[in-house]
Amino acid sequence: MFFEMVATLVSGFAGAGVVLLFNKISGGRLPKWAMPVGAGIAMISTTIANEYAWYDRTRATLPEGMKVVHTVEKKAIYRPWTYVKPFTERFIALDEPSLRTHADQPAMRMVDTYFLGRWSAPEKMVILADCTSGKRAPLIDGVTFDADGDISGIDWFSPGEGDPLVTAICELEVS
Structure with missing residues (x-):
């Protein structure tokens, strides 16, 4: 659970960084709310990916038999x-x-x-x-x-x- 929380926070920073990069490329034309929205979308996406990957990850760690x-x-x-x-x-x-x-x-x-x-x-x-x-x-x-x-x-x-x-x-x- 701790690692999933860290991954979600890191993805939020990464999402905000991508929006910041696009804002620099576009010459500052993106609205101010774009950065928190980008961070939020990245964090929600990471949470969803972790929910769906849990079963396969856990099943793969089961011992033989x-x-x-x-x-x-x-x-x-x-x-x-x-x-x-x-x-x-x-x-x-x-x-x-x-x-x-x-x-x-x-x-x-x-x-x-x-x-x-x-x-x-x-x-x-x-x-x-x-x-x-x-x-x-x-x-x-x-x-x-x-x-x-x-x-x-x-x-x-x-x-x-x-x-x-x-x-x-x-x-x-x-x-």
């Missing part, structure tokens, strides 16, 4: 350009190598899931998916496993058919 399974795009009235092309505000990634199963319960799959957002810290959550019934649940305190792989104390969520998280977990190769 991380798979993006769901993205959330955002539109906002105070960002009218997002109605032309929404930007990705957050996404969910699975750590494929973290997949764990039990020999007696092959339809139950446990995997580390990461929730990443533009202005928020990444959150890690272990998710258990039941590939037979299409349910999922976060593994939190109070959940226990017995020797046969049976689970107790879990609060299942049935997201419905086509849930990207359950689909991605159930499509992972068991090694």
Whole structure:
């Protein structure tokens, strides 16, 4: 966030400098308000570019074995350009190598899931998916496993058919 703020300020000075240069070339014919407008346009352009580049930059830094399974795009009235092309505000990634199963319960799959957002810290959550019934649940305190792989104390969520998280977990190769 700090570097984005610095980039925005630098682009404002650069925009003002370009207008100053054009004013010198034109012999001082530009109106006095042109310089702050040029700085403002440069700063808004930099902010927009950073919004749209965040997802690709963040996805590129994910370690090997991380798979993006769901993205959330955002539109906002105070960002009218997002109605032309929404930007990705957050996404969910699975750590494929973290997949764990039990020999007696092959339809139950446990995997580390990461929730990443533009202005928020990444959150890690272990998710258990039941590939037979299409349910999922976060593994939190109070959940226990017995020797046969049976689970107790879990609060299942049935997201419905086509849930990207359950689909991605159930499509992972068991090694």
